[in-house]
Amino acid sequence: MKALEDFLVAFSDAAWGMPLLILLMGGGFYFMFYSGFLPFRYLGHAVNVIRGRYDDPNDPGDINHFEALSSALAATVGMGNISGVAVAIAIGGPGVLFWMWVSAFVGMATKFFTCSLSVMYRGRDSNGHIEGGPMYVVLHGLGQKWKPLAVFFSVAGLFGTLPIFTSNQLTQVIREVVLVPNGVATDNAFAWNLGIGVALVIITSLVIFGGIKRIGHVASRMVPSMVVLYMLAVLYIMAVNYTSIPAAFALIFTDAFTANSVLGGAVGAIIIAGARRASFSNEAGIGTADMMHGAARTDEPIREGVVAMLGPLIDTIVVCTLTGLAIIVTGTWMDPDKNGVSITAHAFDSAMPTIGNYVLVLCVLIFAFTSLFSYSYYGTKCFSFLFGAKYKHYYNYFYVMTIIFGATASVTAVLALIDGMYAMMAIPTMVSGLLLSPKVKAAAKDYFKRMKAFEEGLKEREAKKV
Template sequence: MKALEEFLVWFSDAAWGMPLLILLMGGGFYFMFYSGFLPFRYLRHAINVLRGKYDDPNDPGDINHFEALSAALAATVGMGNISGVAVAIAIGGPGVLFWMWVSAFVGMATKFFTCSLSVMYRGHDSVGHLEGGPMYVIETGLGKKWKPLAAFFAVAGLFGTLPIFQANQLTQVIREVVLEPNGFTTTDLFYTNLTIGLVLVFITSLVIFGGIQRIGHVAGKMVPGMVVLYMLAVFYIMFVNYTAIPDAFALIFRDAFSAQTVLGGAVGAIIIAGARRAAFSNEAGIGTASMMHGAAKTDEPIREGLVAMLGPFIDTIVVCTLTGLAIILTGTWQDTDASGVTMTATAFNNAMPGFGSYVLVVCVMIFAFTSLFSYSYYGTKCFSYLFGAKYKHYYNYFYVATIVFGATATITAVIALIDGMYAMMAIPTMVSALLLSPKVMAAARDYFTRMKEFREEAKEKEAKGV
């Protein structure tokens, strides 16, 4: 087992080298400038689309814009925001947050392009159902000769979207915050983790075997509430530590470029750490969210791209920043004994003695379960592409079985496996998006021209009293 863990760590570190950083962040900067900062110029229109102003129930797809974003956020606003940020700060120091912000801003442009393409180049699975995602973008947009690249994405997606990180960290917080302090654990750690894992399997199975409609419906109900609850908790931490907020931001900016506290002052390493955790958190450029947004009810690709670009902002700029501030303001980041979700739980308990960790448990459970629900959809899409849609339900059995593995494995092995597979998924997603970016901009110019004409006609009719 130790040898496997060492191999996974080696694979993950090798995959997340400078070439991938250039592809992800360099590609994101290219999208940002090439689009003329479109994500920021059309933010109001994106919110109107999200509110359902342009919804048409007769459009092709399975779920509406709001459900698509909620389900995508259910996967991204999860343990990556609570535990992933803690892991990033433990490895790279407070300055990692700055590079996560940079990744998120360019990630908004990346999400716009990749998710517009997921609707623009939707394909059909083996039973004729309309599907979206990088594998269909590659095959439909670039042509059949690119199919090996599409298959490469799908294979990486089978493992990159496994629920093992969520299961691992949810098990850890339940065991360390709820069970152990109240004497409910057994002397054998493995059996405690196994029992928690089996309970997670049961709850997850109730939702994921209902398909994308049930996942979208559940996510649409749970995501807004979980974000608000978490924000309120961190706002309280910020309120009781308000005098330290300026120093916390100063530390983030200073450490981002000096990185003196960790990694031997290697700024390049801290940038990679920030980009790595940001990719795990908001998935910009990875391709998973494209699969969810490809299921949206719309025949306007640009609209879905505009909705999708809100994801990195909500996920990283808002939620990840809140986690980082909670850890920095309470000084927990300097505790070398805390790791992963335990570090965040310690921060909450330091700020809210006696009950803070329980508040986090509630947030963690909601965050983790919504991620567990959404990730299964991604895996079934990849499985359907590789082996046929009529067999996709078999993937869910494999999916829930790996929850037990995640609950009992070490966090080092779990993070290394997911990170490595995310890196593999990013390659076909970014390559196809870069090659097809002119198609997106042509569609955007056409769309916004039509929207301008529509508004002018509406004003004329209003002026004439029609």
């Protein structure tokens, strides 16, 4: 088992080298400047879209704009925001948070382009059902000669979207925060982890075997409440430690360019750590969320691209920042005996003695289950592309069984596997996005021109009524 863990860590570290950093962050800066910051000027329009102002039930697709964003956030706003940020700060110091912000900002532009393409170049599976995602973008946008790249994405997606990290961290928080402090599960950790894993399999199966419509329905109701609850909890921690907030921000900015806290001046390493954790958190450039947005009920690719752009803003700029600040102001990131979600749990407990751990557990349960529900959809789409839609339900059996593996394996092994596969998925997603970016830019100019004319005409009609 140790040999497998070492292999996965070596694979992950090699995958997340400077070439991938240039592709993800360099590509994101390219999208941002190439578009002339165009999508950033229409955040208000994105809000109107998810409010349903432009919904048309006759448009192609499975779920509305709000459900598409909620389902994508259900996957991204998860354990990566709670334990992933803790891991990043423990490894790279507080300065990692700054580079996560940078990565998220350029990631907004990346998602605008790649998710617009997922609607623009939707294809059909072997059952004739409309599907979207990087594999279809490659196939229909770049052509059949690029099919190996689409296959490469789908193979990586089968493993990159597994629930093993989520089940690992959820199991850890249930055992260490709820059971052990109450005198339960103090012996035979493996057996207890196995039992928790089996319970997670049963609960997850009840939702994911209902398909994307049930996932979208559940996610659209759980995501808003989970974000609000978590925000309120962390804002309370900020209030309790308000005197430490200025020093925390100062440490974030100074450490971002010195890496003195942990990495001894290796600024390149801290940038990679920030980009790595931001990509794991908001998935910009990875291609998973593109598959969810590709299922949106719309015939306007740019409209869904603008909606998708809100993902990194909510996920990383808001939720990850809250987690990072809670960990930094309480100083729990410096505890060598804590790892993963335990660091965040310690921060909650230090600010809210007795109840803090249970508040976090509630947040973790919601975050984790929405991730477990949503990631299965991504895997089935990859499986369907490779082997045919009539066989895609078989992937869900494999998916739920790996929940048990995640619950019983080490956090180092599962995180390395997911990180490595995310890196592999980013290559087809970013390459196709960069090559097809002129198509998105042209479509964006046309779309916003039409929307401007539509809004002006609407105002004129309302003025005549008055």
